[in-house]
Amino acid sequence: MRSSSPVLRVDPERPRDVADGERPITDVAVGILVDPAGRFLMTSRPPGKPYARYWEFPGGKVEPGESVEAALARELREELGISVEACTVWREEVVDYPHALVRLHFCRVQRWTGSLQMLEGQQASWETLPVQLAPILPGSLPVLRWLAEAPVESISK
Numbered sequence: 001m002r003s004s005s006p007v008l009r010v011d012p013e014r015p016r017d018v019a020d021g022e023r024p025i026t027d028v029a030v031g032i033l034v035d036p037a038g039r040f041l042m043t044s045r046p047p048g049k050p051y052a053r054y055w056e057f058p059g060g061k062v063e064p065g066e067s068v069e070a071a072l073a074r075e076l077r078e079e080l081g082i083s084v085e086a087c088t089v090w091r092e093e094v095v096d097y098p099h100a101l102v103r104l105h106f107c108r109v110q111r112w113t114g115s116l117q118m119l120e121g122q123q124a125s126w127e128t129l130p131v132q133l134a135p136i137l138p139g140s141l142p143v144l145r146w147l148a149e150a151p152v153e154s155i156s157k
């Protein structure tokens with residue numbers, strides 16, 4: 001996959017788990033679901049994961065050989081019990097965490113079926129700007145800035 005996305009470095013003072021130059025990059029598919037009222041869905045990271053209880057957008061790692069769209073559909077089925085019917089990649093961003101180097105593929109989910117279920121013990125909240133939730137995962141913060149610049153309805157309907 002391409003590697004020309006902007007890089008957000010989180011906690012530059014902390015040592016990286018693996019030296020720069022040797023760090024594998026992990027692709028992550030992330031979904032932005034918008035409801036008919038124009039609110040977008042945020043979920044909390046389940047206990048036991050890095051940054052547990054931080055708020056983020058639902059999604060997860062792309063498996064080898066999988067497309068971003070297929071990974072997102074699988075992750076949202078596993079986490080939320082919904083079936084994605086249409087989604088489009090919106091923006092990409094590389095985040096350099098001390099524990100991992102990730103390339104986030106933020107996708108607008110245009111259509112899904114099924115009711116939301118919290119299958120991994122997470123919480124969910126339909127939000128509008130300004131978001132009052134805290135703490136928010138550093139790699140998810142740019143999305144809130146982008147949404148402030150471009151109304152959520154305008155991202156690839």
Ligand SMILES: Nc1nc2c([nH]c(=O)n2[C@@H]2O[C@H](COP(=O)(O)OP(=O)(O)OP(=O)(O)O)[C@@H](O)[C@H]2O)c(=O)[nH]1
Binds near residue numbers: 030051100
């Ligand atoms: N799902 C999601 N991950 C994000 C966002 N922003 C962000 O930096 N990330 C990072 O992307 C990575 C996604 O990993 P994950 O732990 O959610 O993925 P997963 O469910 O496939 O993990 P696992 O199967 O290893 O448990 C983490 O390093 C997480 O910190 C976001 O908005 N949503």
